[in-house]
Amino acid sequence: MSEAQQVAPASPPPGKQVIPLSEALEKLSKLEQENKLVEADDLATRMMAAMPEHPHILHLAGIVSYRNGRIAEAIERMEKSQVIAPEVALYPRNMCEVYRGAGRLEDAVRAGQRAIELAPNDARAHFNLALILYEKLDLEESVRVADAAIALEPDYPEAHFEKAEALLLAGRMKEGWESYEWRFKLKQAEGMLPKTDKPQWDGQPLPPGRLLIIGDQGFGDCIQFGRLIPWAALLCPQPIVAASGELTPILKQLPGIGKFVTRWEDTGDYDAFIPLSGLPRLAGIGTDNVPPAGYLAPPAALVAEWGEKLDALCPKGKKRIALVWAGRPTHKNDKKRTLKLKQFAPLFERDDICIVTVQKGEQIAQAGSYYGRAPLINLGPEIGDFIDTMAILKNVHRLVTIDTSVAHVAGAIGAPTSLVLPKAPDWRWLLDREDTPWYPSIKLYRQQVAYDWSGVIERVAAEL
Amino acid sequence: MPEGIKPVLCSGNGRARIVTEQTLKTNPCPCGSGLRAVRCCALDAAALPAQDNTSLLETQATEATKFFNEKKYTEAEALALKILDLAPNQRTALRVLFEIRKAQNKHDAATALGKRLAGLPGLAAARAQANTQFAQYLVAQGRHAEALPIAAAAVKATPKDATVQHVMGVVLTETGAVAEGEAHYRKALKLLGRDDGLVLANLAWNLKLQGRLDEAAAVYETALALRADNKRGAGGQAQVEFGRGNREKSVAVLDAALAQWSGDRTLRLLRTMADLSMRQPQAAIDRLGPADALMAPEVLARAQAFDQLGQLPDAVNAWVTARRMQRERGGLAYRPEAIQAQAAAYKAYFTADRVQVLPRAGAGALTSAARTGAFTPVFLLGFARAGSSLLEQLLAQLPGFAIGDEFGAIGELAAALPRLTSSDATYPEALDELLVGDNLQAPDRLRGIYEGKRERLGLVRPGVRFITDRAFSNFWHLGLIKLLYPEAPIIHVLRHPQDLLLANMAHDRKFEGNAQAGLPALAHYYGVHADMIRHFRGQLTLRYMPVRYEDLVANPAGVLREVLSFIGAETNVPDNIGANNAAVPDPLPAHFAGREPVHQHGAYKHRAYVAAMPHLFDEVRDTLAPLIEELGYKPLGVTEGAAS
Numbered sequence A: 001m002s003e004a005q006q007v008a009p010a011s012p013p014p015g016k017q018v019i020p021l022s023e024a025l026e027k028l029s030k031l032e033q034e035n036k037l038v039e040a041d042d043l044a045t046r047m048m049a050a051m052p053e054h055p056h057i058l059h060l061a062g063i064v065s066y067r068n069g070r071i072a073e074a075i076e077r078m079e080k081s082q083v084i085a086p087e088v089a090l091y092p093r094n095m096c097e098v099y100r101g102a103g104r105l106e107d108a109v110r111a112g113q114r115a116i117e118l119a120p121n122d123a124r125a126h127f128n129l130a131l132i133l134y135e136k137l138d139l140e141e142s143v144r145v146a147d148a149a150i151a152l153e154p155d156y157p158e159a160h161f162e163k164a165e166a167l168l169l170a171g172r173m174k175e176g177w178e179s180y181e182w183r184f185k186l187k188q189a190e191g192m193l194p195k196t197d198k199p200q201w202d203g204q205p206l207p208p209g210r211l212l213i214i215g216d217q218g219f220g221d222c223i224q225f226g227r228l229i230p231w232a233a234l235l236c237p238q239p240i241v242a243a244s245g246e247l248t249p250i251l252k253q254l255p256g257i258g259k260f261v262t263r264w265e266d267t268g269d270y271d272a273f274i275p276l277s278g279l280p281r282l283a284g285i286g287t288d289n290v291p292p293a294g295y296l297a298p299p300a301a302l303v304a305e306w307g308e309k310l311d312a313l314c315p316k317g318k319k320r321i322a323l324v325w326a327g328r329p330t331h332k333n334d335k336k337r338t339l340k341l342k343q344f345a346p347l348f349e350r351d352d353i354c355i356v357t358v359q360k361g362e363q364i365a366q367a368g369s370y371y372g373r374a375p376l377i378n379l380g381p382e383i384g385d386f387i388d389t390m391a392i393l394k395n396v397h398r399l400v401t402i403d404t405s406v407a408h409v410a411g412a413i414g415a416p417t418s419l420v421l422p423k424a425p426d427w428r429w430l431l432d433r434e435d436t437p438w439y440p441s442i443k444l445y446r447q448q449v450a451y452d453w454s455g456v457i458e459r460v461a462a463e464l
Numbered sequence B: 001m002p003e004g005i006k007p008v009l010c011s012g013n014g015r016a017r018i019v020t021e022q023t024l025k026t027n028p029c030p031c032g033s034g035l036r037a038v039r040c041c042a043l044d045a046a047a048l049p050a051q052d053n054t055s056l057l058e059t060q061a062t063e064a065t066k067f068f069n070e071k072k073y074t075e076a077e078a079l080a081l082k083i084l085d086l087a088p089n090q091r092t093a094l095r096v097l098f099e100i101r102k103a104q105n106k107h108d109a110a111t112a113l114g115k116r117l118a119g120l121p122g123l124a125a126a127r128a129q130a131n132t133q134f135a136q137y138l139v140a141q142g143r144h145a146e147a148l149p150i151a152a153a154a155v156k157a158t159p160k161d162a163t164v165q166h167v168m169g170v171v172l173t174e175t176g177a178v179a180e181g182e183a184h185y186r187k188a189l190k191l192l193g194r195d196d197g198l199v200l201a202n203l204a205w206n207l208k209l210q211g212r213l214d215e216a217a218a219v220y221e222t223a224l225a226l227r228a229d230n231k232r233g234a235g236g237q238a239q240v241e242f243g244r245g246n247r248e249k250s251v252a253v254l255d256a257a258l259a260q261w262s263g264d265r266t267l268r269l270l271r272t273m274a275d276l277s278m279r280q281p282q283a284a285i286d287r288l289g290p291a292d293a294l295m296a297p298e299v300l301a302r303a304q305a306f307d308q309l310g311q312l313p314d315a316v317n318a319w320v321t322a323r324r325m326q327r328e329r330g331g332l333a334y335r336p337e338a339i340q341a342q343a344a345a346y347k348a349y350f351t352a353d354r355v356q357v358l359p360r361a362g363a364g365a366l367t368s369a370a371r372t373g374a375f376t377p378v379f380l381l382g383f384a385r386a387g388s389s390l391l392e393q394l395l396a397q398l399p400g401f402a403i404g405d406e407f408g409a410i411g412e413l414a415a416a417l418p419r420l421t422s423s424d425a426t427y428p429e430a431l432d433e434l435l436v437g438d439n440l441q442a443p444d445r446l447r448g449i450y451e452g453k454r455e456r457l458g459l460v461r462p463g464v465r466f467i468t469d470r471a472f473s474n475f476w477h478l479g480l481i482k483l484l485y486p487e488a489p490i491i492h493v494l495r496h497p498q499d500l501l502l503a504n505m506a507h508d509r510k511f512e513g514n515a516q517a518g519l520p521a522l523a524h525y526y527g528v529h530a531d532m533i534r535h536f537r538g539q540l541t542l543r544y545m546p547v548r549y550e551d552l553v554a555n556p557a558g559v560l561r562e563v564l565s566f567i568g569a570e571t572n573v574p575d576n577i578g579a580n581n582a583a584v585p586d587p588l589p590a591h592f593a594g595r596e597p598v599h600q601h602g603a604y605k606h607r608a609y610v611a612a613m614p615h616l617f618d619e620v621r622d623t624l625a626p627l628i629e630e631l632g633y634k635p636l637g638v639t640e641g642a643a644s
Helices: A021-033 A037-050 A055-067 A071-084 A090-101 A105-118 A123-135 A139-152 A157-169 A173-185 A219-226 A229-235 A276-283 A300-313 A341-348 A362-369 A386-393 A405-413 A456-462 B021-026 B051-069 B073-086 B091-103 B107-119 B124-140 B144-157 B162-174 B178-192 B197-209 B213-226 B231-243 B247-260 B265-277 B281-288 B296-309 B312-328 B337-349 B352-356 B368-372 B388-395 B410-420 B429-435 B437-456 B472-476 B478-484 B497-505 B512-517 B519-539 B549-554 B556-567 B590-594 B606-612 B618-631
Strands: A211-214 A240-242 A259-261 A272-275 A319-324 A353-357 A376-378 A398-401 A417-421 A442-446 B007-010 B017-020 B376-381 B466-469 B489-494 B543-548
Touching (some): A055 A071, A157 A173, A211 A229, A319 A341, A341 A353, A417 A456, B265 B281, B337 B519, B376 B472, B388 B590, B429 B437, B429 B478, B472 B478, B497 B618, B512 B519
Parallel strands (some): A353 A376, A417 A442, B489 B543
């Protein structure tokens, strides 16, 4: 497009700046990337008013709409840009992700395929399609397309990681763990590993106290993979464990650990390091040799204390059902896994239960609008840490939860749990099964249709 | 403002006015006393003549008093003004001018003069007299809170003066410190050494407010026998008898009083309310007479009568008129600012993280017996006319329950918290003091105060395991309730929001911020009420149970059993339980006066109104719709059945 094209009307009102189109587009793009969504929205609106048929304005404005949560508008704008400029590969490439966000997986696949047609050498186009195929649970195809992306750009961590997730979800654990190693090259993994010239541990024995184990990733992963610390300690006795302060009291329950640190500068000398999430690969964990759960337990005194508290708070003679309905909003898949409290309505209809929410974070506010039939005790505000949560779970009949750290806490202590999962779940829950080799006390309730929870909670409620 | 002219603040009526030094010299004081400002609100205390020296003017001042007593007001005023221009602190002249301005209803001036008079140094008796007069003046105007320190000063000056004690009793009673008010009335009687009709009548009203209706009735008998010319006393006695269930006697007292004081509107209104309580709406309308001659409370009574008659548009018309009168003539427009500010402050303070670290009463004691003490309070929440009083009336019939009604509310502790914790902050920020030193035990101390009050009310007695607390202000104070009773049951009586608005619009009750001013005001206030409860439920672990009014009236025994199961009371509920077949509790809450058999004609009342007036709720639709949905009632506009 020509530099002479201008965004603002021909005779702008005094005080309004006229800037060249290319500059305006760049500015819009920058605002969007810097998360300045209100400003971006404002600029997009002005640009669209000046040039309503410009495909790139429409496209960027669509992205801004998407980021602002106005998905229908985003799709309308971006589809229009595609009609005007059907040969621009970028448009279907981005469209693919927007359709995914809207839950329109078939459209997303078509857009992804079109993007590859237009730009067969664009690794990103392949990657986007691989994501959609994972969502569609077309895992073999997802791996194939991710491989195509990797062939074009061998050092493409996101594509490797996507491939890992597809392989792991398909139960192809050994291959999956290898690709999984790429996770530390992901942008969001920065700072998770120490800055050191020491090597990553290769699984060979080391002298006592010379292995540093790092509690990387989320709480859930740390709890899940924490079970392998005793295995590591057999090879490298008394390992140093570096983890956040909140995790320390949990991991302390595991045998064989040398010392705990919460800051890199306190680790002292070591010969090699290994993130917790690297242990399954070294230990050769598949779906048939997972070390048993039950490796964590809350202190008996705390269990008794919470028992008394719950006796005081909950009406007698009702089954206590613990509940978590929302995850950490910053989690990449939170939209997929998180529900609203009121979506658990089928549970609330039962008059033989008392809901004990162990939800933490801002989402607890939803408990204020609860008027269901079953009594609901919003216990989150009293919970200090995961040890409290464990002690509470020992005092309830069952936990009903989404895929979040509390599910791992429950699984690790062997608390009976109903876990509701999206159609395309996190890899660790595998496919087509109601149980999980990681946690025998957890029963899985899967979405039948992607992004549609109807029927899922009903099944949970019916089986309580 | 030109340089060299300094503003001077004149605080005659509490409102600051700007006066320049120039005008100050010659102009009369803006308070309207008739004195020059330099001799009135802008006077320089240091430049006053010594109090003793003002006695030189006493002869003249006595002359002014004489004029006053002879009703020669012009002469009295002129002389007093002259004397006060010479000596603004001349007590006798000040008193004369105060009385004159008072009689003229010049309240700014009377307030300024009365305050100055009360502050003069001198003998204890003189000081007490001045304070008492000023306090009485404020009481007569309903300015009880302002009268509190004045009356207190009088008591400190002459504690053995019966009049002073009597005024203190009135002020305390009217500011809500009812039990304390009783103590001062009793002191007054003891000091008098005899029965006094007026003091006794006031004592009787005080006892009525405390729910001690039998005692109140006996005291009224004595009071009115001593002094029959007491209209208010008769009205009070009628209310007491009505509350005791002696409706015939109540009506007889009112009829006799009305025969004597036929023009008394308060008595007539009481008699009208009796008509309405006995479901005789036509009698009420006839008694009130032509609509255009009525005052707002009377028009509201008419609205209730029309409601009972099923003349719904007339009912709405009446309360719309009454509310307009109150807004436009009574100055009772909705002032939501303070309410909103309080809501914002409480919501900002009471968050899960902040409350988690605060100490709670009974902490450290792990057994539930130690935690809950001798009795378990049962907090009843609910917007006005939602049915929490009905629930309380039903609970009153069960063994193990004592009825706390609105007596001794937690809100009083919130107000006293800064003082009790020596905090410079106000509530709720003052709660931060609980994190430090001996205030760690403050929740236990506060609980002790609360329980002490309940003990003095006679609620704590053998066999009582649960004491209800139905204070309306509890919706503000769930945060403090959490700290004092972390696991106490909280029962929230819900009712369809449109029914609530209808019931309240026709009911003469004053809410904070004048939220009764109109339908939009009340809807907004109801929204704040709902918002506070939602917030506390979202941020605190509460043992909370909602109960629907509609379910309660449809199946009182069933709902009551659920409530009892929730609070852990193993009490048998008879199937035929109703609100009116109870032995009356002691103390007796005011709402027992209106008790009637449980009936369902209040449930979903708005449907008939909306059928008659489809646009009645249009102006509050946006406020109500989300609240109705949240509660799980059918959305606005849908009239088939109700989800519950």
